[in-house]
Amino acid sequence: MYKSNKDYKSIHLFKEDLLQLDNLLKQKFGTIIDRKSINLNTPNRTISNESMEQLLNDASLKIETISINLYKFGKGHKSEQYIRVYIHKYSISVEIEGENEIWVNGMELFLSNFFKERKSRILKLAKFIPILLGGFIGLNTSLLINAAVNNNLFSIIISGILLILGFIFSYPKLTKKISPNVKVSLKEKKKIDRNELYTLIGIIISFIALIVSIIPLWK
Known part of the structure; x- marks a missing residue:
């Protein structure tokens, strides 16, 4: 056979x-x-x-x-x-x-x-979300430590909030729910559906958050 x-x-x-x-x-x-x-x-x-x-x-x-x-x-x-x-x-x-x-x-x-x-191009792009979030978490951890050393309360609060959000959105079950490897929809085929739009927004937000985290390192 x-x-x-x-x-x-x-x-x-x-x-x-x-x-x-x-x-x-x-x-x-x-x-x-x-x-x-x-x-x-x-x-x-x-x-x-x-x-x-x-x-x-x-x-x-x-x-x-x-x-x-x-x-x-x-x-x-x-x-x-x-x-x-x-x-x-x-x-x-x-x-x-x-x-x-x-x-x-x-x-x-x-x-x-x-x-x-x-x-789906959107689902292919969604594979990069964990990578972006990993960089986001790593950078914010460094910023949080630096803010704590310099006693910068405002930076500590902001970095802490961003770090918590990073951990929440990097939770595997949540990531898989937002952007699974395979999706089945019983609705009429569209160029882009609502869930794919949410996935695309999530990718953009993750990328922007990573850039925002990098900016303080240049100062």
């Missing part, structure tokens, strides 16, 4: 993308699909169906993970072809197995192009 395992990040998928992915997988998989399952996990329940469209009817669903599985069996119920697309907030994992190397490589290329076309 030939195998392919790939992970994709910085992807933003909308409802129409998921529907298109489901239809294209069925077309590209081959003429025979012996078993197909789609599992959608929310905070409260797991929903299973063979139809992506039926699963996504409820636009208010808070999706945690989506798993799409397709199988083709040969003699003795032995797997001949298999595809699993697992979508969660950390990455999109794709597993492909098949007895035909050309088919496996073709499916890998098709899915790679599909997700590449849906990469």
Whole structure:
């Protein structure tokens, strides 16, 4: 059996993308699909169906993970072809197995192009937030120590507040919630949605805060 395992990040998928992915997988998989399952996990329940469209009817669903599985069996119920697309907030994992190397490589290329076309520049930029916040925290720590040595009460208060804010916004769970590696939206596709706008604002604020922290060092 030939195998392919790939992970994709910085992807933003909308409802129409998921529907298109489901239809294209069925077309590209081959003429025979012996078993197909789609599992959608929310905070409260797991929903299973063979139809992506039926699963996504409820636009208010808070999706945690989506798993799409397709199988083709040969003699003795032995797997001949298999595809699993697992979508969660950390990455999109794709597993492909098949007895035909050309088919496996073709499916890998098709899915790679599909997700590449849906990469989000905002989510890619969001990866720099922890780096900016790390520099921001480091600089403000130095400024706080310097202000304490010079008994500058005003600088101590300002640096202390900025340092606390830096630690709050660098909290991993908060960072991942604001800018996850993968986002799934059941709303209509837009050039930029509200959450991506918040992420962009967060990047700009982090950059400005870092510059503001550097300025006193030049005095």
